[in-house]
Amino acid sequence: MNKLLILLSSCFALLYGCNPVNKSGEAQKPNILIIYADDIGLGDLGCYGAKLIRTPNIDAIAENGVRFTSAYASSAMCSPSRFSMLTGTYAFRLPGSGILSAEDPICIEPGSFTLPEMLRQNGYRTGIIGKWHLGFGDKSGEIDWNGDVKPGPLEIGFDESFLLPVTADRVPTVYLDGHRVYNLDPADSLFVKYPQEAHHDFQERSFGDYGPGQSDALVGNLPTGLSNPELLRYGADIQHSGTIINGISRIGHMAGGKSAWWNDEMMTDVFAEKTKVFLDKDSDKPFFLFLAMHQNHVPRIPNPRFVGTSDCGLRGDAVHELDWIVGETIRILKENGKLDNTIIIFSSDNGPVFFDGYYDGTLEDHNGHDPNAGLHGGKYIAYEGATRMPTIIQWPARIAKGKVSNVLIGQVDFLASFAALVGAKLPEGKYFDSHNILPAILGESDKGNDYVVQQSSDGLGLRMGKWKYIEAKERSAWAYNRHNQGEMNKMHMTALEDIEYLFDLETDPREEHNLASQNPEKLKEMSEMLKKIKVEHTIEKWYE
Numbered sequence: 001m002n003k004l005l006i007l008l009s010s011c012f013a014l015l016y017g018c019n020p021v022n023k024s025g026e027a028q029k030p031n032i033l034i035i036y037a038d039d040i041g042l043g044d045l046g047c048y049g050a051k052l053i054r055t056p057n058i059d060a061i062a063e064n065g066v067r068f069t070s071a072y073a074s075s076a077m078c079s080p081s082r083f084s085m086l087t088g089t090y091a092f093r094l095p096g097s098g099i100l101s102a103e104d105p106i107c108i109e110p111g112s113f114t115l116p117e118m119l120r121q122n123g124y125r126t127g128i129i130g131k132w133h134l135g136f137g138d139k140s141g142e143i144d145w146n147g148d149v150k151p152g153p154l155e156i157g158f159d160e161s162f163l164l165p166v167t168a169d170r171v172p173t174v175y176l177d178g179h180r181v182y183n184l185d186p187a188d189s190l191f192v193k194y195p196q197e198a199h200h201d202f203q204e205r206s207f208g209d210y211g212p213g214q215s216d217a218l219v220g221n222l223p224t225g226l227s228n229p230e231l232l233r234y235g236a237d238i239q240h241s242g243t244i245i246n247g248i249s250r251i252g253h254m255a256g257g258k259s260a261w262w263n264d265e266m267m268t269d270v271f272a273e274k275t276k277v278f279l280d281k282d283s284d285k286p287f288f289l290f291l292a293m294h295q296n297h298v299p300r301i302p303n304p305r306f307v308g309t310s311d312c313g314l315r316g317d318a319v320h321e322l323d324w325i326v327g328e329t330i331r332i333l334k335e336n337g338k339l340d341n342t343i344i345i346f347s348s349d350n351g352p353v354f355f356d357g358y359y360d361g362t363l364e365d366h367n368g369h370d371p372n373a374g375l376h377g378g379k380y381i382a383y384e385g386a387t388r389m390p391t392i393i394q395w396p397a398r399i400a401k402g403k404v405s406n407v408l409i410g411q412v413d414f415l416a417s418f419a420a421l422v423g424a425k426l427p428e429g430k431y432f433d434s435h436n437i438l439p440a441i442l443g444e445s446d447k448g449n450d451y452v453v454q455q456s457s458d459g460l461g462l463r464m465g466k467w468k469y470i471e472a473k474e475r476s477a478w479a480y481n482r483h484n485q486g487e488m489n490k491m492h493m494t495a496l497e498d499i500e501y502l503f504d505l506e507t508d509p510r511e512e513h514n515l516a517s518q519n520p521e522k523l524k525e526m527s528e529m530l531k532k533i534k535v536e537h538t539i540e541k542w543y544e
């Protein structure tokens with residue numbers, strides 16, 4: 001090795017810690033693995049205090065690294081949180097951003113500078129396995145599920161993808177392998193159609209009034225939850241009473257493509273298999289894997305080996321299944337020698353919910369389990385329980401063990417922070433909400449973000465220091481009604497009125513005392529700050 005090479009590799013060693021070298025003798029950039037859970041709250045994990053659910057594999061990440069107490073998803077719902085994390089830009093800037101169906105175009109502009117694209121350009125092999133829920137295709141027409149389903153993740157920076165395309169409670173109940181429906185028989189075409197009232201935005205606009213529902217299938221003639229309730233494992237609300245697949249009625253209607261239908265009980269095993277193939281691939285490049293798991297979204301159908309293993313019903317059993325795949329993934333990395341130089345981040349897209357369309361026993365069986373670890377709120381809602389996420393990060397080669405950090409970080413910051421880590425520059429003249437707070441993310445600094453914005457069905461929230469502000473908005477009670485239903489439901493929430501709120505999270509972590517009139521100066525400061533952030537930039541839908 002000549003002197004220049006020695007100098008270069010010692011610079012890399014300083015940047016990345018004492019990391020292994022690749023075949024060319026350069027210090028290897030760290031692998032990055034984001035394990036993203038769905039609808040998991042702070043209180044669902046042992047390392048944040050869960051007792052009725054046991055998560056030894058996830059807890060081990062916390063023991064081996066940093067556990068954050070003030071880390072935020074950008075939204076109380078799935079698609080906007082994912083959009084924000086992958087693009088480094090808050091999804092609320094996108095007009096009408098919300099929960100997508102299988103018929104919606106991809107909401108991230110193809111070819112844009114995203115987290116996977118940034119890493120790809122900097123020598124990474126990038127992949128996504130699991131839930132996508134960011135739309136497919138453009139506005140030019142209906143998606144042809146029998147041809148190339150694109151643009152999708154492969155057009156925004158992922159080299160490889162194996163997907164649960166939307167949510168497991170929505171059709172189509174098939175995997176997408178790259179651009180193609182996995183295991184589809186060309187002789188048995190797959191068709192998908194959503195009744196207008198099954199779209200989430202329609203539901204929100206109609207304040208949760210689902211109407212009579214569509215009993216007959218809009219495509220083909222498969223039974224629906226309304227036409228054949230006797231075929232169901234458990235009951236569902238009207239929105240979830242579309243086509244029945246595997247004993248579960250889904251949102252939307254579908255026909256054909258039978259050889260491709262997934263088996264819900266095997267979904268996590270299938271993702272584990274695909275993960276092993278991705279992680280074991282022999283490559284000189286570091287990898288970025290976005291492992292986006294389905295738990296704890298509805299329908300909760302864990303593999304039978306997990307059923308009955310928790311002390312709070314199916315919802316807890318599903319978390320045990322999630323913990324299993326985390327353990328498998330770490331085992332694979334240990335075996336193939338990559339664990340030491342892999343940054344593993346575990347977090348969730350939004351807060352918990354007990355009832356989300358299916359009468360699966362969660363309301364009856366939760367046994368006092370508090371999925372929010374004492375916070376108020378949950379999925380869809382503006383309180384902290386919706387966006388303050390369990391977040392733990394390990395990187396054996398660099399991060400010290402067992403730290404708890406209260407620093408304020410957002411998933412939206414991953415883009416700028418990891419760009420700094422790999423030596424990438426964000427393109428000039430482009431707008432990002434992402435801040436480089438790498439030292440905070442690695443647990444090496446107590447200086448994080450000054451603020452994070454929280455998007456929800458209730459409008460926007462702003463966290464700054466110990467303060468939390470929620471903007472005034474005409475609010476719909478539909479999400480509260482969902483959370484509050486059932487005598488046994490311990491997630492009782494107070495519906496927000498249409499006024500502004502100001503909470504002191506230090507003295508009032510459950511956000512029960514509105515200090516807006518007592519503290520007009522702070523209120524003004526925060527409302528002006530939010531207004532300023534809102535007008536800093538807007539995004540147009542790329543396909544319009």
Ligand code: NG6
Pocket residue numbers: 038039077078079099133167169199200203239297298350356357
């Ligand atoms: C909603 C569904 C809900 C869930 C959610 C998406 C209602 C009435 N129904 O439309 O069951 O599928 O969309 O969840 O709320 S998310 O976590 O992917 O955003």
Ligand code: CA
Pocket residue numbers: 038039077078297349350
């Ligand atoms: Ca979610």
